[in-house]
Every structure is written in C-alpha cells, then in structure tokens.
Amino acid sequence: MRVTALIPARYASSRFPGKPLADILGKPMIQWVYERTLQAGSIARVIVATDDERIARAVREFGGEVAMTSPDHPTGTDRLAEVAASIETDLIVNVQGDEPLIDPRMIDQAVAPLRKNRGIPMGTLKCPLASMEEYRSANVVKVVTDRQGFALYFSRAPIPHPREFAGDLSGRLEELGAFKHVGLYVYRKDFLLTFTKLPPTPLENLEKLEQLRALEHGFRIRVVETRLTSQGVDTPDDLDRVVETLARAGGR
Numbered sequence: 071m072r073v074t075a076l077i078p079a080r081y082a083s084s085r086f087p088g089k090p091l092a093d094i095l096g097k098p099m100i101q102w103v104y105e106r107t108l109q110a111g112s113i114a115r116v117i118v119a120t121d122d123e124r125i126a127r128a129v130r131e132f133g134g135e136v137a138m139t140s141p142d143h144p145t146g147t148d149r150l151a152e153v154a155a156s157i158e159t160d161l162i163v164n165v166q167g168d169e170p171l172i173d174p175r176m177i178d179q180a181v182a183p184l185r186k187n188r189g190i191p192m193g194t195l196k197c198p199l200a201s202m203e204e205y206r207s208a209n210v211v212k213v214v215t216d217r218q219g220f221a222l223y224f225s226r227a228p229i230p231h232p233r234e235f236a237g238d239l240s241g242r243l244e245e246l247g248a249f250k251h252v253g254l255y256v257y258r259k260d261f262l263l264t265f266t267k268l269p270p271t272p273l274e275n276l277e278k279l280e281q282l283r284a285l286e287h288g289f290r291i292r293v294v295e296t297r298l299t300s301q302g303v304d305t306p307d308d309l310d311r312v313v314e315t316l317a318r319a320g321g322r
Contacts, residue, residue: 071185074115074159075107075177078146079167081122085305090125090167092309095321099303100125101132102170110177112185113163119146119153147280151266154259161185162262164255168303170312172254176298180256183219183292191261192284193292194221195252197299202240204250211251211279213293221291224251224279252296255281261289 079090079100086092090100100118108116118129121141129136137156143149147164154162161184163177176195184190196213204210208226215221223229230247232239239246257265271286273279284291303309316322 071161072114072159073112073161073163073181073185074117074154074157075110075113075163075165076150076153077103077107077116077118077165077167078149079118079120079122079125080146081120081125086303086309088124089303090120091128092303094170094309094313095316097132098128099170099309100129100167101134103165103167103172104129104132104134106170106172106174107163107165107177110174110181112178112181113174115157115159117153117157118167119149121149145280147262148266151262154257154262159259162257162259164257166253166302169254169300170303171301171315173298173300176252176254176296176300179294179296179298180254183294184256184258187292188258190292191258191289192265193256193294194281195254195296196249196293197252197296199243199248199250202238202243205239205243205248211253213249213251214247215249215293219293219295221281221285221293223285224277224281226277226279249295251293252300265289 083089091098118136119139120126121139126136137153139149139152180193180195184193199205205228211224212229213224214229268287271283273286274282
C-alpha cells in the first residue's frame with residue numbers, strides 16, 4: 071500500500087509570519103518536519119504543499135519535494151486535496167508543517183489501522199491529557215471514542231464531563247477517558263477528495279473543528295492512542311522552547 075505524507079505550509083500567519091522558514095539550529099523548520107516525516111517506516115514519499123515560492127525554494131535547496139498549490143484554499147486540507155488528486159497513492163498522511171519535533175513512530179501508529187482495514191476512511195491520534203489545565207482549556211481539543219477506538223466526538227470543551235464533579239480530577243483524567251486529540255491525520259485518497267467536497271456542518275462551524283464534518287456526514291474516524299509526544303510551534307516563544315529541546319538532545 072502506497073503511503074504519501076503531505077506537509078501543508080503557508081508563509082502568512084497572524085501570530086508568526088514566515089514560520090515554516092524559522093531557523094532551528096541552522097535549518098528551516100520545514101526541513102526538520104520533512105526529515106522526521108521521511109524517517110517513518112510507513113512513508114514512501116514526502117511532499118510539501120505550499121503556495122509560497124520562498125517556502126518552495128527552501129524545500130528544493132535541502133533536496134525535498136514540493137508541490138505548488140492555489141493560494142485560494144480556505145484550509146490546509148483543501149491544499150492537500152489539490153496535491154493528492156494529481157499523485158498515485160493509496161493513503162495520505164497530513165503532517166502539520168509546524169511540528170519540528172514530530173516523532174516518526176506517531177505517523178506509523180496512525181497509519182497502521184488503515185493499512186490493516188480498508189474499510190476505515192480516516193484516522194488520527196490521541197494521547198492522555200497532562201493536566202486539569204489542559205482538560206479545561208478551549209485551546210486543547212479533546213476526543214472521546216467508542217469501544218472499538220472510533221471517534222464519538224471532538225470538542226474544545228472538557229469531555230467527558232462527570233456529572234458528579236468533585237474536587238481535583240487530575241489523577242483520574244485517563245480513568246475518565248479524557249484524552250487530548252493529536253492533530254495528525256491519515257486519509258484514504260478517495261475519501262480525502264470526497265471530504266473536501268462535503269459542505270461544512272453545524273458542529274464543525276460551532277467548534278471550529280474540521281474533523282467534525284466527517285462525523286456529521288456519517289464517516290468513521292479511527293483514533294489510535296499514543297504515548298509519544300510532539301511539540302508544535304504557534305508563536306516565537308514556542309520556537310525558543312523547541313530550539314532548547316533540540317539543543318539539549320544534541321541537535322537530533
């Protein structure tokens with residue numbers, strides 16, 4: 071089964087313009103993401119999808135593959151669909167371009183169920199919540215799943231919420247089935263092309279979570295639990311923390 075990783079990358083960012091080209095120990099961030107993604111055993115090909123020639127030039131300079139896309143896409147998923155439509159592949163992995171510490175094993179974990187079961191259209195990851203602060207934060211997306219590991223709902227709200235909320239639940243979050251969603255996605259190519267043509271849905275618009283569109287249209291999302299972690303970059307302060315982490319690890 072052919073598995074292709076696509077990395078959407080935009081230059082414009084309200085909080086961090088030029089983020090994909092931010093320097094991390096002598097390499098642009100997009101190069102760290104690209105090289106780590108390529109280390110995943112399930113991945114045969116990695117392509118950066120961008121509408122910006124500066125990013126494309128940087129990718130070509132380190133020997134990566136890049137696909138130029140329309141600047142008019144409303145989401146990164148639409149950008150991926152444009153590239154996916156023109157390549158031969160079975161599965162598409164959406165790896166965010168601001169995850170320079172992505173663990174390649176996380177990609178393999180997310181891909182595994184779709185390689186095993188051709189009836190699964192889409193997959194993603196979850197990990198245990200680290201704190202009550204994360205549980206309550208609207209910036210941390212939570213997910214609950216059924217007994218077979220398929221998503222029931224994603225929310226910015228603290229879900230599941232015990233009816234008899236008593237005291238500090240920080241030591242019981244996993245017992246409650248409270249997990250954080252990890253924004254790495256795997257799609258069957260044909261489903262990705264279908265998904266981007268589906269109309270937005272009420273819950274998607276309410277929560278501002280694109281994956282709810284799939285659930286509201288009746289498609290299943292397999293959610294794999296992982297104990298591995300990554301560290302995204304949304305702000306310059308996040309970048310500083312990533313640089314410190316990599317420096318302590320000897321630049322690996």
